[in-house]
Amino acid sequence: MNLVRFVILRLGFVLVTVLIGTFFVLPLLWLLTAPFNAQATLRVEWPSPFTLRNFGDVFRNTFAIRALFLNSIIQAGGTMLGTAVIATLAAYALSRLEIRGRNVLVYLLVLFSSVVTGTAAMVPIFLLLYYLRLIDTHLGVILVLTGGLLPTGIFLMRDFVESIPRSYEESALVSGATPWQTFRDVVLPVLRPGMMVVAVWAFVNAWGNFLIPAILIRSPEKMPAPVAIYSFYTEGGTPVLTLISAYSLLYAIPVVVLYLFVNWRYGFRFFGGIKGGGK
């Protein structure tokens, strides 16, 4: 009786797991098969004939390659640098300065960045950049993305900063270091893993964002990959599936690689982000 129940439970568990796994995998399959298919359709099928020509076509398209390997990297890279550096400085200052209610402040900022977001935020931000003459510039995209990501970046970074014992800095100060030497020699090296995590997170966010560059970038030579991909249409307006699928795959690969890297190095999890309701 007990054995029967065990087997049924076990089977049920396996079945449900397989169903859930399938639900998450199925939509992605097309991205894995179509790029290698010389006659790709919207169908998921074994590539026949198998080919790498689609990628060759993509690489011959200078506009698309420029978007992916130059513009996207400039915009996501700039956002990554800006967010990681500014968030680190701010998180450090917040945790070491005796400011009352600083935890509440960070929470409010994170929440506020969720309020001023998406298309709603783009209305005033577009006009702001318009008057600042930053429309259609890499800098404009980087600034807007960084502004939106910073509160959460600070929030993520804060946990790392607070895990550094105060005695590290105090011992450096007593050893004779200046505050700047203390920051450079002791704090920064210890914070490096945290900066890595925030940098990867900011990069992935900026890399995948469609809305902001779609609204802010006008000229083709500055378009990042997610906007440029919409040029793979025939004159008649039908999508060229071989190119689109190959390009999508190339575009998605950095995110997969970064995910695997973070998962391997630090374990993909919430970095204390759950603390709010936690303890």
Added chain:
Amino acid sequence: MAFLAPALLFIGVFLLFPFIWVLIISFTDTALTGPSAANPSFVGLENYYRLFNASRWMRAGEFGNALRNTLFFVLGSAILGQAPLGLAIALAFHRKKGLVRELVFSVATMAWILPDVAVAFAWIAFLDRDFGTLNAVLGAFGAKAIDWYFEKPLVAITLFNIWRGTAFSMLLFSAALGNIPPSYWETAEVAGANAWQRFRDIILPLILPHFLTDLILITLWTFNTFTPYLITGGGPFFRSETVSMYTYRVAFKFLEFGRGAAVAVVMMAINLVLATGYLLSLRRGRAWR
């Protein structure tokens, strides 16, 4: 203090200032083209009147229509979709390790973090009437082919958003479960509680505050997401247009910023209500402990 300055500058310019400014724009007829482009003038509440004009606001392409679609979308994909599914996965793999867990978590997380455009094309293919994988699978069970884009556009983007966002709930609940000290249910186990009793008496009460947190956050995000636009474009004939897409169309297609700002103000007001709810839920969760 100098360390804080850049962050404060960014947040001030790109979050606080737009938040206030959009309110001002919403009372003007600011536009990038046409007669008022050079010299926007104050129009009072006109933009809001047009938004809530009762005689036509439920028509296709109007604000009311978008709001109703959004309600269905948020309810279906966040509250009835992501949260329960995320909790189910977290519970199923609670205190389990191994390849299966790694795989399911990885694939779900991929769905969450892959670029908007890449997953949008994948889903266009997935939902295609004639060649799409979804119809192929359903067909294998004898179901009739559905033209998702024409027949069920709102259901399609709801399904998409469940797929896209469940990972967050899954990770949150998984972390919350991981935070419960094993001694809690080991004590209950020794005391003679069965699996269901342990879930009901120990896990559920400890998870409940997180559930509220999760609901409010995913509601906030789902309400503001723009990605489904890349699949249906809000169509056909505005049947899958959400408020987020409506704002985009008014402000960036018609370039009527005054009117777009009015929608943005309404959106941010809703966001603000949700965010306040989130804060209150956090405080209650803490006091309860």
Added chain:
Amino acid sequence: MNSESRENGYIVLQGLTKHFGLVVAVDRVDLNIAQGEFFALLGPSGCGKTTTLRLIAGLERPTAGRIFIGGRDVTDLVPRERDVAMVFQDYALYPHMTLLENIGYPLKVRGVPRKKLVARVREVAEHLKIADLLDRRPSQVSGGQQQRAAVARALVHEPKVFLFDEPLSNLDAKLRLEARAFLKHLQREVGVTTVYVTHDQAEAMAMADRIAVMFAGRIAQVGSPLDVYREPMTVEVAAFLGNPPMNLIPGRLEGGEFVGPGFRIPLSSTSPSGEAFLGIRPEHLRLAERGETGAIPGRLYAVQPLGPEVLVTAQVGEVTVSVRLFTEELPHLGDEVWLLVDPSRVHLFDSGGKRIR
């Protein structure tokens, strides 16, 4: 309290006070610490001893009062300008640096050339027997070795003052005894004025030339370890020193006698009548026969054999009283016990906790 007292102390604290918001962590502390002295600040957690140490280091700014080191007023100087060294409770060895870099850090920030730095670090490390570990990182050496590395970092630039903040509390019991002897020996050898913070009275007594016992931000008593042990000036000091601590039995003074629950003890000197505490160290009690004159009656609570001695606890009135018996034999005891005290070894405190005799 001016130039005169400043001359006879190497570290001088004058009216040192530190408030954290409404909390008074350090309250008008005056101290003179002689050159070369090993000075311990002893007290329970939260008594202000660590804050006092951090004030000397310059990690905190005093609310009031002044600090002098070697005749120089350092009150307004940053830590860098005070030429002190500090060993922290968690050692604060930087995880991203090797022991060589860790120990050499005070030299590096002083601009000492690399070659000289390495030579000096090597010299110190050899002295502390960790020279062969210099290429390792802190996580790759044992707790005891980490502690030595932290001490080496404090030694390396030959500071005027050593500050120790509970440096042994992260070691296990056996290593702690070793480290105690090692630190005491080292301090004698280099002769650097040392302020040592601890909550462990045995540690303070074993190592220090003088002890200051602190409670609630104030110094209750300063003196040599034996003086403080033999003649505690307050009930708190009496109860804090010794293991187990001094027994304190509440009662009354009446006509030259102490009247406790069920017993009377005649006292040699006359004292004013009133409520009082009788203090007896556990080693000054012995077991007596039923009805012996002056014996304190109690109910047996527990018997703990400790090897060289046996610890007996008994309930006397409302309090428990400990007795150390220097015997390896387990005594045969009934439910009731009688304890006898040498009247010349008792301490008396008035109802306010101040010593009477």
